[in-house]
Ligand SMILES: O=C(CO)[C@@H](O)[C@H](O)COP(=O)(O)O
């Protein structure tokens with residue numbers, strides 16, 4: 001089980017401070033949400049944040065959630081910035097290009113995950129399960145932090161697990177808190193992205209402990 005905090009909802013001027021607090025609480029991977037204002041109706045961070053992150057925290061993993069339909073420019077930019085894993089949206093890239101980018105990422109020694117939006121059927125995973133390192137099931141519609149978990153996601157996770165088996169871990173993202181983490185874990189999730197639950201409360205270490213306890217139970 002792994003918690004990958006999303007830094008989206010951290011006050012941008014506090015990024016290094018809050019990441020350090022989470023790292024001191026034992027977090028080893030951070031989820032960096034990239035929104036392009038086109039595939040999703042919001043803008044967030046860019047490659048500079050990833051390279052600054054890797055300079056400041058070379059031992060921590062940077063997982064890039066690429067909410068963009070412009071892989072041609074952005075995938076190479078995030079590889080160069082030092083991303084350890086890049087999550088590509090199935091809905092944003094045609095299947096031929098998707099296969100090309102998966103191969104390109106592996107050739108560049110960067111791990112790759114496939115992201116499915118709430119309305120995308122899990123059946124599409126069948127042809128990718130042998131090619132990817134991770135699956136991300138969105139448990140909200142992408143574009144904003146702080147949204148409510150979509151409860152239908154649990155049956156979707158169970159279905160995805162049947163298709164991809166035990167070799168590819170399932171990650172969940174959106175509206176994750178101590179309750180929804182427990183529900184999605186029961187359904188088969190192993191990696192939990194949480195943003196506002198961790199960073200929009202009084203104590204980051206306390207929230208990490210609560211989330212950890214909920215998935216360790
Ligand atoms: O990708 C996204 C949203 O598009 C997520 O990573 C959220 O930013 C997570 O935030 P919370 O739902 O946990 O507040």
Ligand SMILES: [Co+2]
Pocket residue numbers: 006031032033065173193
């Ligand atoms: Co995300």
